[in-house]
Amino acid sequence: MSVAYVLRLPALRIQQGIHTLYSFAVDGKLIHNFAAVSRIKRDDDGDLLGYQRPETYKHVLSIRRYLEGEGALMPNSLTVAFGQQVHFEPFDIDMPDAATVGYAIFGVLVIPIDPTQDDADKPAWIVDGQQRSAAIRDAALDQWPVPIVGFIADPEEQRTQFLLVNSVKPLPKGLIHELLPSATGTLPPAWARRQVPATILAQLNTTPGAFAGAIRTPTEPDGRITDNAVLRMIETSLYNGALYQYRNPVDGAVNVDAAVAHLTVFWDLVARRWPAAWKFAPRLSRLTHGVGIQALGVIMDDLTTDQLNPDHVWAALDRIGDQAAWTFADGHWELRNGETRRWSGFQNTGADVRLLSDHLRHLAGLLG
Template sequence: MGVGKGAQLLRRRALCLAQTEEFPLYVFTLKAEEILQIADISRVSRDEAGTLIGYQRPEVRNHIKEIVDYLDSDSPVFPNPIIMALSSRVQFQAIRGNRMPGDELGITGTVTIPLPPSGGPKPAWIVDGQQRALALSRVKRRDFPVAVTAFVADSVNLQRDQFIRVNNTRPLPRGLVTELLPEVDSPLPPRLALRKAPSALCDVLNTDEKSPLYGMIKRSSTPKERNSKAVITDTGVVAMIQESLSNSSGCLYPYRDVTRNETDFDGIVHALTTYWAAVRDTFPEAWGKPAKRSRLMHGAGIRAMGRLMDHILATVPPRKPDAPELIRKHLELIASHCHWTSGVWDGIGMRWNEIENVNRHIQELSNYLIRLYLNARAEL
């Protein structure tokens, strides 16, 4: 099988597995050089309107080089398939009499893939195996046979859904999965579903021009030219929101109607923007700096100030007209004891830049800030 003369078609023997009627699964082989000829690697980015596009992580050079070195060795064995999403332009034709008696699990046939013209859109996208595909494009043996598992899906949402499910048990960058979750429409495993709303809220805080955190949260799709302003990692913000939403003592928890499975997202966004605007105004010298220069922008600082938020907003309703001023007054109770950019935290005996984003440091910093706040309030 190969390229059809004149028609520019790539044909391969394939096995069709009808796991679902809507999305049949195909198993076939490609040469190493053919993978990136027919398939794109869709990396995470955002369009001009801020909509998330793509779903792949950036290229990892060292990992790719290791794969290339192995494939160029004397006796490489490469059982790992490349998983692709195929456009509806790809066709499958069953072979007559292809079923073996007693084996109804698969149908043999031919998959026909149209080769794209130079610069034209490719008929497939890589859902899993980005690094392997890049490595295979650089190996010496161009005809090295590679196993491919593919399903037909023109929808990027379906591709993202499969990407998250395939990579959920692997060491995928947490921030990438976190950013993709709000874009997935189908039901998710409980562990991932719990992170969907906090990630969507994180996205609003980062893209709403009225938000004090506008453009400051670094996500997997953040362009390199914006990295200087994006000083807060999204995982810290998502964890801060998730903790307040899921804990019955959290200030965001009352915005959930558990019995109806409804959430007042507008109320949550208002509460978060009001509180963090007050934090910005209380600590202007520590705001907007990289985490290595300000622990307020650090994961530990975000988490600790989030836990303090639960106590302050339990006292100050965010919808009150004077809420911004009242929250600033509450923050001023602890402001003089904070050492975000220099000095030593007296209550925990650590220099400002010794605090790391680990559970013990987050807990110690949180407890100290809450203790300071509660003691200061008791003395009023």
């Protein structure tokens, strides 16, 4: 990389288990010269890049107004991840015993800077604090020193730290689901349980088939099916249904490719049996709605737990056939208990999922 100048900042190197942290301060007006925001997106091959959602203009504006007022204080540290271009030089001086501990060393953090660089080439990425750093950048202030905690990490570790740093804040579920597949290390139990289902979902969304590009995520905003509906269907099947067969009984590892292939075969048949309903958004079709995705997930589990036979699946779906009132054009649901419901009468609740599942199982000949 070319270097226009070098920032040399007093810093404290802190050893935290196997990880090394750097605590320092810098003028917030300089942050964007060396640190970029890693926007979440996918490359041409469908691989995940970045992890940050877009800035929230109103949030940035409110922070900026606060900073421009009298008596403003911003004590919380920003968190940044460094590339290998950044290094630390410890002070080679004797310190009083009271100023030294084994896990912390004073020195200088050296950050090379070239303001003309593209964001992808900058030596640091903002893991936590993108709204605050944007507000400082835009504020009518000559200078605003901010505390920063930095660490050196690859993109996967950055995503993990981004998730963990924001675990007590309301991150959008879709962003969590998209980041989970490439996160590494120890995650909160609820996220760890969803990591494999989220990996399967991400692959489904980029694999040719019924779900390709159809699941709405931060990198696929035009998808018509909510990611949570598909995720819950996958998770249920993975732990209690047809996809369980792809789990290693010894260590619990999942054959993701096999699970994706299984799902693709089944849902391609669903899309083929009800092509019009499959093309509509959930507000116009209960087939792509959460209640329909989950109910047909039950049908998949019933039909394919022992073996996946496409002819057997097609015959069962065809028995359901036109008795399914997925859209307005399909009329009403005539339930076996004598109840009649409008096509849109089923909601994404546990009770309605069970009721629709049992009705579809009855139509498919899977119940007595």
